[in-house]
Amino acid sequence: MGYEVIRFEGPVDEELICTICSGVLEDPLQAPQCEHAFCSSCIQEWLTRQPTCPVDRSPITPNQLKQVPRILRNLLSRLSIACDNVSYGCTAxxxxxxxxxxxxxCDHNPKKPMHCEKGCGLVVPKDELKDHNCTKELRVVxxxxxxxxxEMISQMEEQKLALNEQKREICLLKEYMRSMRVSNPRMREIQATIENEDVIRxxxxxHPARVTRWGGMISTPDAVLQAVIKRALIDSGCPTHIVNELMENAHERRWPIGLSTLETRQLNRRQYENYVTKRIPNKQAVVVMACENQHMPEDLIMDPGLVMIFAHGVE
Structure with missing residues (x-):
């Protein structure tokens, strides 16, 4: 619907009047061929009843409607109109x-959003402030x-159940594949590929880590420290089939020859900077995985990787 003509100061050109509602054009659109202009809502409603121009009856579809020329929009924008809230006292x-x-x-707008100053701080339409009840509204909120x-808790519970079901199915599948690979070389190969992909993923x-103090390495961690690091590995998503092996490789007794003694570690210290190390989340510890360290000498790396725990010096 267009704007009422009586709201405007001075005469309004006939070209700016919608022939459907007889008001001044609001969000105007025009027909593609004859270029007659109409209010957007007026012409859209008209075309739901008959697909023709209201003026000359030429065929039109909604998709053919287009924006009016800029000169027409400029003429509309220059018109002076009384505020919608004139009946509430606005003279603008x-x-x-x-x-x-x-x-x-507009201060005379009865629906102007206002902050309640009675205590609740809610935003309320101006004409509803006098009947506003803070306690009642806060209870609703x-x-x-x-x-x-x-609803969120229910959704989380459903997601948790779905995840647990997926984990159960994955475990069953892995158990099945483990039982199959014992007697089937092809299955052993497939399982090995899957496990390698799990490790790489x-x-x-x-996150990449940088060791700044290799001298802070703890080569013989006690059982408590190993348990803490193992839990961090599991929480990080470490594939279950390598967790125990990695933790075995956290002690110098399992380290390769180039790391197995204090003397060899001192000799090879300059090569440590070439390690690709990844941070065990929230711990002063890193993993040095074989899949990322193929460039290192064989006496400084081992499958599937090493866990190095530090007293300090990991960024």
Whole structure:
């Protein structure tokens, strides 16, 4: 629907009048061939009943409607119109293109958003402030929040059940494949490929680490420290089939020849900077995986990798 003509100051050119509603054009669109202009809502509603131009009956479809020329939009924007809230006491007369912004700030707008100053701080339409009950409204807000929280908890429980079911199915599948590979060389090969991909995928999500103090390495960690690092490995998503082996490789007794004694570690210290190391999340420890360290000498790396624990010096 267009704007009422009586709201405008001075005469309004006939070219700016919608022939459907007889108001001044609002968000105008025009027909593709005859170029007659209409309010957007007026012509859209008209075309739901008959697909023709209201003026000359030439055929039109909604998709054929187009924007009016800039000169017509400029003529509309220069018109002076009375505020929508004139009946509430507003005497402002503004340019048509400023009407929307004026209405948002108009002090006479009965629906202007206002902050309640009684204590709740909620935003309330101006004409509802006098009947606004803070306690009642806050109860509604709390009830809505509780409902949303209940929905979120339900969704999380459903997701948890779905994840547990997926994990169970994956475990069953792995157990099945383990039983198959014992007697089937092809299955052994497939299983090995899957396990290698699991390792590569896990390593790729770990953050790169930089060891700044190799002298802080703990070569003989006690059982408690090993248990803490093992839990961190598991929490990081480390594939279960290598967790125990990696933790065995956290002690110098399992390290390769180039790391097995203090003397060899001192001799090879300059080569440590060539290691590709990944941080075990939130711990002063790194993994040095064989798949990422093929460039290192054989006496400084081992499958599937090493766990190095430090007292300090890991960034």
């Amino acid at each position: 007369v503004i340019k048509l293109d400023s009407l929307h912004s004026h209405l948002q700030e 709390v009830a809505q929040m509780q409902m949303k929280m209940s 896990w390593v790729s999500v770990l």
